[in-house]
Amino acid sequence: MDSIKQFASTFFVTGDPMIYGADVSIVLVSVAILFYLTKFKKWGWLWREWLTTVDHKKIGIMYLIAALLMLFRGGVDAILMRIQLAAPNMKFLESQHYNEIFTTHGTIMILFMAMPLIFAMFNIVVPLQIGARDVAFPFLNAVSFWLFFMGAMLLNLSFVIGGSPDSGWTSYPPLSELGFSNGPGENYYLLSILISGIGSTATGINFLVTILKMRAPGMKLMKTPMFSWSVLATCIMILYAFPALTVALILLFIDRIGGAHFFTLTGGGNPMMFINLFWIWGHPEVYIVILPAFGIFSEVVSTFSKKRLFGYTSMVLALVSISIIGFFTWVHHFFTMGAGADVNAFFAIATMAVAIPTGVKVFNWLFTMFRGRISLTQPMLWTLAFIPCFAIGGATGVMLSVAPADYQYHNSYFLIAHFHQVLIGGVVFGMFAGLYYWWPKMFGFKLNDRLGKWSFWLWNIGFYVCFMPQYALGFMGMTRRIYVYGWDRGWAPLNMVSTIGAFLMGIGFIVMVWQIIYSIKHGERDTTGDPWGGRTLEWSIPSPAPLYNFAEIPVVKSRDAWFEMKEEMAQPGYQKKPVHIEPIHMPKNSGIPFFMAVFFFIGGFGAVFEWYWMAIPGLIGIFACLFARSFQYDTDYYIPVEEVEATESALGRL
Amino acid sequence: MAQLAHDMKHGGHDAHAHDHGHHDQEGLKMLGFWFFLATDLLIFACLFATYIVLRTHVDGGPTGKELFEVKGFMTETFLLLTSSFTSGLATLEMRKGNVKGLIGWLIVTVLLGMGFLGFEITEFVQYAMDGATMSRSAFLSAFFTLVGTHGAHVTVGMFWIIGIMIQLSRRGITDVTQRKVMTSGLYWHFLDVVWVFLFTVVYLSGMVM
Numbered sequence: 001m002d003s004i005k006q007f008a009s010t011f012f013v014t015g016d017p018m019i020y021g022a023d024v025s026i027v028l029v030s031v032a033i034l035f036y037l038t039k040f041k042k043w044g045w046l047w048r049e050w051l052t053t054v055d056h057k058k059i060g061i062m063y064l065i066a067a068l069l070m071l072f073r074g075g076v077d078a079i080l081m082r083i084q085l086a087a088p089n090m091k092f093l094e095s096q097h098y099n100e101i102f103t104t105h106g107t108i109m110i111l112f113m114a115m116p117l118i119f120a121m122f123n124i125v126v127p128l129q130i131g132a133r134d135v136a137f138p139f140l141n142a143v144s145f146w147l148f149f150m151g152a153m154l155l156n157l158s159f160v161i162g163g164s165p166d167s168g169w170t171s172y173p174p175l176s177e178l179g180f181s182n183g184p185g186e187n188y189y190l191l192s193i194l195i196s197g198i199g200s201t202a203t204g205i206n207f208l209v210t211i212l213k214m215r216a217p218g219m220k221l222m223k224t225p226m227f228s229w230s231v232l233a234t235c236i237m238i239l240y241a242f243p244a245l246t247v248a249l250i251l252l253f254i255d256r257i258g259g260a261h262f263f264t265l266t267g268g269g270n271p272m273m274f275i276n277l278f279w280i281w282g283h284p285e286v287y288i289v290i291l292p293a294f295g296i297f298s299e300v301v302s303t304f305s306k307k308r309l310f311g312y313t314s315m316v317l318a319l320v321s322i323s324i325i326g327f328f329t330w331v332h333h334f335f336t337m338g339a340g341a342d343v344n345a346f347f348a349i350a351t352m353a354v355a356i357p358t359g360v361k362v363f364n365w366l367f368t369m370f371r372g373r374i375s376l377t378q379p380m381l382w383t384l385a386f387i388p389c390f391a392i393g394g395a396t397g398v399m400l401s402v403a404p405a406d407y408q409y410h411n412s413y414f415l416i417a418h419f420h421q422v423l424i425g426g427v428v429f430g431m432f433a434g435l436y437y438w439w440p441k442m443f444g445f446k447l448n449d450r451l452g453k454w455s456f457w458l459w460n461i462g463f464y465v466c467f468m469p470q471y472a473l474g475f476m477g478m479t480r481r482i483y484v485y486g487w488d489r490g491w492a493p494l495n496m497v498s499t500i501g502a503f504l505m506g507i508g509f510i511v512m513v514w515q516i517i518y519s520i521k522h523g524e525r526d527t528t529g530d531p532w533g534g535r536t537l538e539w540s541i542p543s544p545a546p547l548y549n550f551a552e553i554p555v556v557k558s559r560d561a562w563f564e565m566k567e568e569m570a571q572p573g574y575q576k577k578p579v580h581i582e583p584i585h586m587p588k589n590s591g592i593p594f595f596m597a598v599f600f601f602i603g604g605f606g607a608v609f610e611w612y613w614m615a616i617p618g619l620i621g622i623f624a625c626l627f628a629r630s631f632q633y634d635t636d637y638y639i640p641v642e643e644v645e646a647t648e649s650a651l652g653r654l
Numbered sequence: 655m656a657q658l659a660h661d662m663k664h665g666g667h668d669a670h671a672h673d674h675g676h677h678d679q680e681g682l683k684m685l686g687f688w689f690f691l692a693t694d695l696l697i698f699a700c701l702f703a704t705y706i707v708l709r710t711h712v713d714g715g716p717t718g719k720e721l722f723e724v725k726g727f728m729t730e731t732f733l734l735l736t737s738s739f740t741s742g743l744a745t746l747e748m749r750k751g752n753v754k755g756l757i758g759w760l761i762v763t764v765l766l767g768m769g770f771l772g773f774e775i776t777e778f779v780q781y782a783m784d785g786a787t788m789s790r791s792a793f794l795s796a797f798f799t800l801v802g803t804h805g806a807h808v809t810v811g812m813f814w815i816i817g818i819m820i821q822l823s824r825r826g827i828t829d830v831t832q833r834k835v836m837t838s839g840l841y842w843h844f845l846d847v848v849w850v851f852l853f854t855v856v857y858l859s860g861m862v863m
């Protein structure tokens with residue numbers, strides 16, 4: 001009995017009323033979901049339509065929902081931190097709790113919010129935009145999603161079971177080594193990212209092959225829409241960057257459970273090795289999340305200026321050069337390592353060089369808008385807000401890249417303000433623009449304009465109110481990751497302002513959720529499939545797209561394929577070509593991806609607690625799933641012509 | 655209708671030709687596999703980089719020179735290189751359409767792989783018994799992880815090839831099994847190339863350093 005008590009008191013996180021609150025709400029929500037599914041007999045539906053789906057559109061929607069939930073969780077973390085910092089000597093959070101929260105905030109926002117959000121956009125848009133019926137490997141796509149999902153679950157479990165990681169999202173050793181981080185928290189961090197990282201790498205491979213090989217006939221690489229181009233560049237970066245992260249995490253894990261000495265201070269280890277590997281992934285990672293946003297802005301700007309994108313070729317070149325230079329800048333995250341003037345100079349110059357292609361892109365967007373007929377829709381608003389925001393973020397980035405000056409800014413609130421400006425003002429605004437833009441394509445209705453404007457202004461004003469003071473605080477000597485400060489520092493007023501800004505953004509998020517709920521009922525329905533006057537192929541099909549996307553694969557003649565087709569159709573004497581429908585080849589649903597991810601979860605959870613009796617069966621389960629899949633030959637089917645015809649005529653397309 | 659779908663599936667190459675928008679699945683998988691290999695190569699690259707940084711960090715413990723035995727690692731090299739050759743022979747038999755020959759050479763490949771692993775495990779156990787474990791020094795951590803990761807890859811590759819042999823014996827040589835033999839063969843050669851680097855960077859330069 002006593003030993004059970006003993007076990008439970010370390011297994012479950014105890015002692016904090018907030019955690020008890022979380023426990024209760026987790027249990028209540030789970031019970032409510034189980035009740036709902038059983039009461040309304042939804043289990044079969046859930047299994048058939050979602051858990052086993054290999055349809056890229058549904059996988060995209062699942063990524064989206066998960067990412068928004070994670071944005072909420074990360075946002076709550078942020079608000080808690082801002083409350084603690086609002087005034088000097090606050091007693092809201094203790095130091096340990098504060099450490100845990102900034103760690104999960106960063107980890108979740110980058111790996112479990114930004115990544116799934118970009119993957120949501122990849123999935124929802126890319127096949128439709130290039131005129132394909134699915135991605136190259138639909139089964140693998142489902143595996144990727146479920147690995148991400150289970151990774152995210154594992155990390156989120158940590159705060160009620162075992163304890164959260166607390167050594168920062170960068171998890172530098174020796175702090176993250178055994179001697180300093182004994183609990184399971186750090187293991188949670190390592191395993192959850194490893195698991196979801198495998199999924200991310202697979203997504204990179206999947207979309208790379210999709211874009212290279214599955215474009216509609218006639219769509220040359222230089223006729224591919226800009227968003228798909230940005231995904232192509234992103235995928236190449238994923239392939240090159242993620243292995244470094246995988247290795248860094250695995251080696252740290254071996255240090256922790258195998259007593260190795262890669263990054264320890266004793267035994268000849270070298271902590272800087274981890275930090276190098278981490279940023280060899282980490283810097284490209286920031287471009288991995290921003291490039292798709294660039295792609296979205298390109299689509300949005302061109303559609304809502306009613307002009308073709310200015311400087312298409314230079315846009316492509318900029319993407320490609322960013323994705324190459326991005327791999328030669330990582331040392332700017334630790335100029336203070338003391339690598340010497342020559343090394344620091346190289347990386348400083350490479351970092352500054354990234355600003356050049358970025359600037360090219362900004363000017364291209366501006367020139368696209370120049371003399372365009374601009375309509376201020378919601379996607380366009382976010383795009384317009386992004387441009388000045390990112391310009392400031394880029395400029396402060398260049399300030400940070402001046403190596404000698406960085407000795408002063410490094411790890412201060414100036415740095416915090418910089419990366420939030422590029423991540424929120426760039427990635428988040430970009431994904432929001434994409435969300436509003438493609439929402440009708442996903443769900444068949446637009447999101448309400450009035451509520452959207454409220455949310456937009458709350459977010460924007462909130463952003464500047466929150467982060468502009470942080471630049472100043474950085475100059476005043478406030479360093480990152482501190483949890484209290486005294487009155488004598490003079491930081492109090494600006495911190496209070498910053499906290500107010502955070503709350504404004506929080507309200508903006510709530511309004512956005514309300515907007516979505518409201519629009520499900522009252523949003524303007526999209527019956528044409530082309531609510532914005534779009535230019536690319538995804539707008540040529542009904543919203544939401546049918547299972548097989550295109551009844552007939554379109555033949556592409558020019559860059560803005562759908563725009564040209566519409567022009568052609570508007571010609572006098574245009575004869576509609578009869579649609580020629582053939583049986584459509586589709587992948588079958590499969591439960592294996594889900595089960596495999598469950599085994600990953602079991603294995604991961606076992607490894608977190610170093611319970612080999614649990615970890616090893618998990619590992620065996622993973623391989624069993626792989627083996628089972630290898631023996632499956634009956635993996636796809638054909639949708640017969642009649643069925644396609646029936647669907648198309650129901651959608652008014654025949 | 656089910657009949658039609660069934661016919662389409664088993665119609666072989668004909669169905670392919672007038673199937674608009676149906677991509678060459680096996681070709682896609684082959685390309686995807688190349689990209690996967692690129693990521694795997696980068697994993698090894700990072701491990702090599704770590705090893706090179708840490709190989710002099712012996713912390714007063716044994717050095718490579720003291721540990722490595724020429725006979726052991728030469729045998730391992732010989733076994734693995736030969737297995738790569740036999741895996742090539744298997745592909746040749748496949749080209750000729752000879753299932754028996756194909757499976758035969760694959761068996762030889764797997765046996766050679768097992769031999770390789772046997773020697774490697776013996777080597778590791780020997781070191782551990784001499785007190786040269788992973789937790790002795792950073793050099794040894796890096797050594798065991800780098801060489802062990804390669805060994806783990808070989809193990810996975812063996813199980814994979816066994817799985818493919820079963821499928822070959824059931825289904826013969828088809829578009830799908832052919833692609834599977836090709837990808838696993840590629841993987842096996844890739845491990846061979848990695849070993850050549852291991853041999854040079856770890857063992858040979860360890861002996862002279």
Ligand code: HEM
Pocket residue numbers: 170286287289290332333334351352354355358393394395396397398400401402406409410411415418419422423426427
């Ligand atoms: C012109 C473009 C940019 C330049 C010149 C630049 C430069 C820098 C430099 C020099 C640092 C390190 C500062 C220090 O630690 O003292 C830094 C940190 C950072 N940057 Fe940027 N950056 C740029 C764009 C971006 C973008 C687009 C993103 C993300 C979308 C981003 C995200 C980050 C993050 C997350 C960190 C800090 C991570 C941490 O330490 O936790 N940056 N940047």
Ligand SMILES: [Cu+2]
Pocket residue numbers: 282283286329330332333
């Ligand atoms: Cu960076």
